[in-house]
Amino acid sequence: MYRIILTVMFLLLTACGQDLNFKVHFADIGGLKAGASVLADSQPVGEVTGIEGDAGKGYLVGVSIDRQHQAVATEDSQFVLADLPNDASQKCIEIVQSRPGGKPIVEGATVEGSYPTPLGNFPFGELFKEIGRAMKDFTGQVERYRKEFEKLPDSEEGKRLQQDWRKLLDELTKAQSSAESTLRKDVVPKLQEELDVLRKKLEELQKEPKKPGKPLET
Structure with a gap:
């Protein structure tokens, strides 16, 4: 019985410490590569884990968000395909929060990506x-x-x-x-x-x- 309790506690602690993995859909990835950075406020919070075609409808980009930064990934967040700061030859995904808080994105979900606009994210x-x-x-x-x-x-x-x-x-x-x-x-x-x-x-x-x-x- 004691061993079972320890096993359950270990599994719960392991699950709580996992990074958040989900996919972002883009019609065009514009040179984005696996291993590219995922940023929030210009700071790294995760990375692109893989890219796959979406049956002629664009691309599904797998991302992993570090467990300590998962609060930035919510249903109110925008996932913008952008140039890497200080290196326009590289692409990244910039997470932009329209408002703090919000319902967290669940593990394995697919969300829609977006692109920079002429006005950027002007408030x-x-x-x-x-x-x-x-x-x-x-x-x-x-x-x-x-x-x-x-x-x-x-x-x-x-x-x-x-x-x-x-x-x-x-x-x-x-x-x-x-x-x-x-x-x-x-x-x-x-x-x-x-x-x-x-x-x-x-x-x-x-x-x-x-x-x-x-x-x-x-």
């Missing part, structure tokens, strides 16, 4: 959140000071301060209107135009027949 969401927080804070300050200025004594100095306050509010209103007009008339149309060009190029690229894959390197 639009965080940018807009930060702008929103800044505007909320500024609006709060304006409202707080508005109430204070309403309480100013009826004196010459108080009247001058109220006049300066009204001028500031007028400038803020004009600045807001000008910014909205610039965004609506200049910035947004320009961005839309560039987005349409990228969309057309993407559609043309997707229509091109796929070239036969190169012999696999393992």
Whole structure:
């Protein structure tokens, strides 16, 4: 009985200490080789263990993530085929987490890979959140000071301060209107135009027949 308990404990400890192995599907691997690095925040967290064809649908890339770094591999993560930092002649897989946490990828699973985009992994969401927080804070300050200025004594100095306050509010209103007009008339149309060009190029690229894959390197 004692021997059985020890055996079970050994198996559990061994299982807990295993690296995480799963596959990433890519339509094209662009020179990626077995043994290539898997990175997260430009730091090695694992490696490519093998590459196999996927019945004419691309490639299945086997990866192994070190057990101490498995938290970066979740269902919310992106697995981007990228150039190795400081050596563009070599390829790697970069794990990008869209948010911390998330449901871990299970052993033996297959996930979809992705490719770098012209905007990279630009944090639009965080940018807009930060702008929103800044505007909320500024609006709060304006409202707080508005109430204070309403309480100013009826004196010459108080009247001058109220006049300066009204001028500031007028400038803020004009600045807001000008910014909205610039965004609506200049910035947004320009961005839309560039987005349409990228969309057309993407559609043309997707229509091109796929070239036969190169012999696999393992």
